[in-house]
Amino acid sequence: MEATDMGQQTTAIKPKLKRSIIDCDIHHYTGMDVIKPYLPREYRELVDTYGSGLPGGMHFNGGVGGRMVDSFPPEGGPAGSDLSYMKAHHLDPHHVEYGILTGEGMGMHGILNHDYAAALCTATNDYTIEHWLAKDSRLKGSIFIPKQDPNLSAQEIDRIGGRADIAQVLVSSGSIFPYGNRFYYPIYEACVRHNLPFTIHVGGEGSGVNAPTTGAGYVTHYIESRAARPQVMMAHLASFIFEGVFERFPTLKVVLQEAGVFWLAPFLWRLDQDWVALRVQTPWVKKKPSEYFRTNVRVTTQPIEITPNRQVFDQMMDSIFAEETMMFCSDYPHWDFDSPLKALPKLEDELWNRVFYQNAAAIYNLPPRKAESDGQKQ
Template identity: 75%
Template sequence: MNLKFTEEKATQAAANRPKMKRSIIDCDIHHYTGLNVLKPYMPRQYLDLMETISGTIKPSRAPVAGGFNGGLGGRMVDSFPPGGGPAGGDLAYMQEHYLDPYNVEYGILTGEGFGMQSSGNYDYAAAICSAVNDYTIDQWLTQDSRLKGSVFIMKQDPTLSVKEIDRVGGRSDMAQVIVSNGATLPYGNRHYYPIYEACVRHNLPFTIHVGNEGAGVNGPPTGAGHGSYYIESRAARPQVMMAHLASFIFEGVFERFPTLKVVLQEAGVFWVVPYLWRLDQDWKALRVQTPWVKKKPSEYFRDHIRVTTQPIEEAPNRASFDQMLENMWAKETLMFCSDYPHWDFDSPLMALPRLNDELWDRIYYQNAAEIYNLPQRKAERKE
């Protein structure tokens, strides 16, 4: 079967695509950041070594059989530019294919892969992060004011991470600091405190995006070790997020950094509800062990944590779905993301069932505008 998406088909598809009436903020758009586009932004000493070294840091997921089971190479077939090149690699086509028809007022770019965040070669990994950031600024953020960047850091070494946050985190077009779900230590550990100091200094949320669990220097993707198949790795992502969330709360991070915001990205949504019930229950019984935790875990979650929609679980019925939204304070804590251009892309028109206007507005725009310090919709601004 010929999977090439021709220019004629792309034009026809764009013309037939439903249009969004109200503008949205998409918190997770994966623009292409492969090594071939990063080379012009890499230090000279690494240019001859990139292909060799990249083999040791390229995997962004645990070593499982298979991989993405949809689309073309894990991407939507029609997300590849008609003129050639990788999905998410052509700004003009992304504008035509996604940003314009779906009325994306702001989109947060999250790159492709977190392999550098599993590497023990700290200096090289830091150079890759800087190259991703410089490429994103040069080729994307300066070309479309709707797009905002994520500061990639080499979180294994907080000193290098802080240096990078201070280098580019003060830019108005950088919206967050981003790391992988896979880590060497849970993110509440004091090892990461210098990173949070820098996030607070630049008023940037700290975003944990799925990926890299069990890869390189990172811990196993589950408490039982590695699975055999991609679906196991995918199913285990909430486990790792749970560990990070508990670590943030019980290590007292939000007492030490009361203005820090944390985004949990692409690990599902509704697992949060029973998990917070459990954390609250255990805190009541065991709070003598962590006297610095002054509030219920669910209160810290509500004040400091935001969760993105993709991939939201399908409840057995609408009543259950609505109850889960209410129990996680979705009006305050949930933000839309599409995961464009990945195979499991969530169309803004179909990601969620019909919502009342206020809840729709909070999830699709206002919650993200608040945490990323973005303006009101253009149509609603008084200029």
Template identity: 55%
Template sequence: METIHPIQPLTGTGTKPKRKRSIIDCDLHLAPLRGGYQALKPYMSRYYREQIETWGPRVPGQIGMYNNGGTNGTMRDHKMPPGDETVALDYIRSNLLDKYQIDYGIITGMDYGINTIPDTDYAAAVCSACNDYTIEHVLAKEPRLKASIMIPKQDSELSAKEINRVASHPGFVQVIVSNGAEKPYGHRRYYPIYEACVRHNLPFAIHVSMEGIGINPPPTGAGYVSHYAEYRLARAGIMMTHLASFIYEGVFELFPTLKVVMIEAGMMWIAPALWRMDQDWKALRHNTPWVKKLPSEYYREHVRVTSQPIELPAKPEMFLPMLEAIHADPCLMFASDYPHWDFDSPALAFPKMPDPLWERIFYTNAAELYGLPQRGAAKGGND
């Protein structure tokens, strides 16, 4: 079991670090930087290129159903200038990486809509094209950017094949899927994916989106909701289902080195979810005898969660105790969700907290998970 670092209580002198330190941002949405599906066509066979030319991408979108705020879901003041991928990367460097001293940014996939269609061969072709595009136009040009392997999760064998194909590239640091899914992710249909993740030492990441879209079931047990605000809340409930599924189906017993990352579903809901699961495990453990430990222990050892969107309590003094309740010291990683409308600025998103905790959330936890270098003293910013 890994060492758990207890959160130190906030004192009168405990604040964010005064020194401007570099960070790791665990949720960036940057690709395809230009051209949408047209940019992916060079990486696809003629058969699929002609399909896109004739019928378009054939992939459901989410913004039209539950409008993701802003214009196309992005910040109004962040519009890419005209030009090719080089121009776009220069814009990202100056407006994100350099501005906020980001040592590494994790790109969390492209179009999750590919996780919603029944044509698994087409889904696999698009995922392969996304990954090849990312290698050529992003990873080869900006070493500070790392990426996520897109997979057609509808077909576990095809997914494992794609992981095996590109996992050796050092720029890929995790495998990613949408939160919307046909089955909770603890289900055995996904085991070939986890076998491939473990084989290549890659975390399995779940990013909110595509709940209730395409082949995925409705976003709530009561059906579809009417407004985007309701939809955002429903996403956390689905992520909670995946978390419970991993634990109660015994996935972490079968794959003891597997790590799971929960992205953009919030974080404070995790505390009561763990309390409830621990209580139920004690009372009902005869139902799942293969679950050997408290659910909260599996969570601490196997699950990491990104911070955005942060739920801030009405009473500021509740913030640090809630961070302790979700085991933030070993499990929480900073994410900005750039360039979306609800972008969390690294400089403003978090209230004041002790220096060691800030360090783990903004850098160390992600560096440990993704195998990135620890920040050296020379990489810090100016006082």
């Protein structure tokens, strides 16, 4: 996407990418006003009378309400709410062959009323299927689950996890326990049954019943919360490895989404070093932590850190095994959207293919790329 002046709307432009891509993080609008018709009557009435009852955001954000100024549909409505405009503004000009929808708002992941949380997740999923997935075959859905109740979560995964238009299971990084805890095993059993990756998207830290934003407690400003996202993902990743989740569920794939990228390099070094010294305490961990990362974990690009120079960038890419583990995501239509034209420095052809298409196609069970932008087969 080329930047536009304030208040101007972007029109469809000819694709500038030679090859199509998979975008692993597109936030379509899933506010209460659109999902409420899919709720059971009792919850619709409660929402009408008392409001949503969901924990809200604790910090200011960037952009216009957290969105790009030119991402709002010309006919009105929230950013990400109009499929036609999303096609013209992002999917078509950026040659998105497949886009993984990740919705908006994760308030249901921070409430103690598990049945209400489950109803909200089901409503979000059903709305997405009817109004988005059924209308554009290149879009694939994420299953929202009430992760506070793993059994209800497994039921929701089993309900729609076999659909060809469903790509993954999605939860917030804000949680009650780190995700390697055995409390969550019913969720992973369901993920494995349906061959769906378990994706942890940033959000919900310190909200409702979820743990504080940082290990030191709550923070004052959005930039502090944003800076703390890697430490939350660190806790989840270490938990998966040292609780033995990947030994118990060897085919489970986990995606770390929107928490940065290059922090992984020194963290994996540290995990490998500590595992050598302390592995007697976790004998079920058979391999180096970095090996589990390579086989079972994927990371999305947005927002990738800007390195001091190209040499450091290349070293970091090698250190996190990017050719195997990295997948592109734009975070559309959020204010810090990463254009596929500008998100990364120039990559060698094979690495570009892996990051922008092949790694995602493998984990989401998607077909090979169809054609170049000029219509020629690869």
